[in-house]
Amino acid sequence: MAATGFVTLVVSVVTLIHYYLWRRLVRATTLPGRTRRVLTWVVAGLAVLVPATLIGSRAGWGHFLAWPGSSGSR
Incomplete structure (x- = not known):
């Protein structure tokens, strides 16, 4: 039950x-059109990557999603 609340909060x-x-x-900053749609999908994709990386790193398959935040050493 506590984990569900935490995930919901995050x-x-x-x-x-x-x-x-x-x-x-x-x-x-952008007019309605193609550029705004593309940038909207980029921001949405970045938002999805945050919880996917957290869940994936615990499951063992998300280490490749976390490479931008890693220090470069293993």
Whole structure:
């Protein structure tokens, strides 16, 4: 039960942060059209990668998703 609440909290925070970034960096700076759609999908993909990396690293298959945050040493 506690794990479900924690996961819900993490996903909510990640979603809100990426929504804020999308509003400030994509919606406020680009006109409606192809560029905005592409950037929206990029921001959405980055938001999905955060929990996928956390879950995947625990399951053993997410180490390749975490390479941008690694220090380069194993």
